[in-house]
Amino acid sequence: MCDSCGCSQPDDAVTFTRPGGGAVGHGHHGPAGRVLKVEQDVLAKNAGIAAHNRDFFKARNIVALNLVSSPGSGKTTTLERTIRALKGTVEMAVIEGDQQTMLDADRINATGAPVIQVNTGAGCHLDADMVHRAMHQLDLGDNSLLFIENVGNLVCPAMFDLGEAAKVVIISVTEGDDKPLKYPAMFDAAAVCVINKIDLLPHVDFDLARCKEYARQVNHRLQFFEISATTGEGMSGWLDWLQQQL
Amino acid sequence: MSLAMGIVDLVTGQAKEAAAQKINLVELEVGRLAGVMVEALTFCFEAAARDTPAQGAQLEIVEVEGRARCLACETVFAADSLVMQCPKCGSYATDIVQGKELRVLSLIVDE
Numbered sequence: 001m002c003d004s005c006g007c008s009q010p011d012d013a014v015t016f017t018r019p020g021g022g023a024v025g026h027g028h029h030g031p032a033g034r035v036l037k038v039e040q041d042v043l044a045k046n047a048g049i050a051a052h053n054r055d056f057f058k059a060r061n062i063v064a065l066n067l068v069s070s071p072g073s074g075k076t077t078t079l080e081r082t083i084r085a086l087k088g089t090v091e092m093a094v095i096e097g098d099q100q101t102m103l104d105a106d107r108i109n110a111t112g113a114p115v116i117q118v119n120t121g122a123g124c125h126l127d128a129d130m131v132h133r134a135m136h137q138l139d140l141g142d143n144s145l146l147f148i149e150n151v152g153n154l155v156c157p158a159m160f161d162l163g164e165a166a167k168v169v170i171i172s173v174t175e176g177d178d179k180p181l182k183y184p185a186m187f188d189a190a191a192v193c194v195i196n197k198i199d200l201l202p203h204v205d206f207d208l209a210r211c212k213e214y215a216r217q218v219n220h221r222l223q224f225f226e227i228s229a230t231t232g233e234g235m236s237g238w239l240d241w242l243q244q245q246l
Numbered sequence: 247m248s249l250a251m252g253i254v255d256l257v258t259g260q261a262k263e264a265a266a267q268k269i270n271l272v273e274l275e276v277g278r279l280a281g282v283m284v285e286a287l288t289f290c291f292e293a294a295a296r297d298t299p300a301q302g303a304q305l306e307i308v309e310v311e312g313r314a315r316c317l318a319c320e321t322v323f324a325a326d327s328l329v330m331q332c333p334k335c336g337s338y339a340t341d342i343v344q345g346k347e348l349r350v351l352s353l354i355v356d357e
Contacts, residue, residue, distance in 0.1 A: 030304070030354060031270055031271050031304060031354055032354070033355050034264075034268070034353055034354065034357065035272045035350075035354055036260060036261070036353040036354075037352050038257070038350040038352055038353060039349060039351055039352075040349060041251075041348060042274075042348045042349065042350060042351050044254070044256075045252065045256075046252070086294070105265065123247075123248065127248065158281060159280075159281055181329060184328035184329060188328045212267065217329050217338045218328050218329055218338040220338055220340070228326060
């Protein structure tokens with residue numbers, strides 16, 4: 001919901017109602033007409049396509065990971081280092097999501113891994129249909145890893161299931177260590193948290209233990225990896241985990 | 247915005263199936279833990295509904311409170327954010343049991 005903040009609307013455009021009760025505050029008189037029962041999830045269409053993607057991945061033993069983070073936390077650098085390290089042992093492919101440009105796809109392409117770029121235009125997240133269309137344009141091998149690099153955004157991608165095996169949230173130490181509390185939906189939705197740029201820890205005011213504590217308060221099941229995609233420090237644990245997923 | 251467009255797609259499809267010409271009201275259930283900003287959604291809905299049978303429809307939000315269960319002591323408690331600490335034993339090892347809803351409940355339509 002980041003496309004528009006909605007601040008220019010009149011106050012009476014929003015109604016507040018308790019379950020089973022009437023409107024809160026001013027009296028509300030609903031418009032006349034025939035009532036249609038619907039009772040459908042707003043995200044049902046996306047969920048259906050995501051389930052189809054998941055079945056496809058499962059049938060071919062493709063482990064799809066949905067990489068989510070703020071812009072600039074090092075998703076693409078982490079992928080470059082990961083692909084170069086695992087090349088020859090694991091088959092890998094990448095779906096790159098950005099609003100504009102081929103820049104990230106070009107970087108992945110240079111590693112030799114098959115990649116397709118999805119440009120979402122004004123869209124702030126990938127959805128299951130975009131991934132569905134992208135995956136059929138990639139030559140995905142059986143028993144392989146598929147990295148889906150989502151649009152850099154810690155809010156909306158949390159809501160959209162792509163059919164992935166797990167969401168991996170990446171946070172870098174140049175961000176605030178309170179990010180898990182500020183953007184809890186993403187940390188709640190993720191199974192794995194990669195803390196990147198740990199080579200910069202001596203230079204920044206980032207408390208690693210506090211960040212992990214905050215993240216655990218939101219999601220007690222989160223698994224952590226502390227890495228530097230630039231120097232390679234801490235990468236072995238992350239790489240081992242990836243290989244264990246296949 | 248894509249959520250709002252999803253709602254408009256859903257409700258205009260339902261209205262068409264019921265041979266209704268115009269949607270006057272959309273009743274939407276939103277959980278407090280669904281990660282949806284009601285104000286932004288309402289604003290986007292108005293924009294997304296333009297030039298559809300849902301244009302001008304009132305969006306009525308039915309809020310659902312968040313509830314979580316403590317895995318340590320089984321206490322079920324009200325949770326108004328995703329940082330959910332058990333009020334009884336203090337544990338953060340909790341699971342959401344209610345509050346992630348995002349559903350269209352009903353419509354009021356004209357023939």
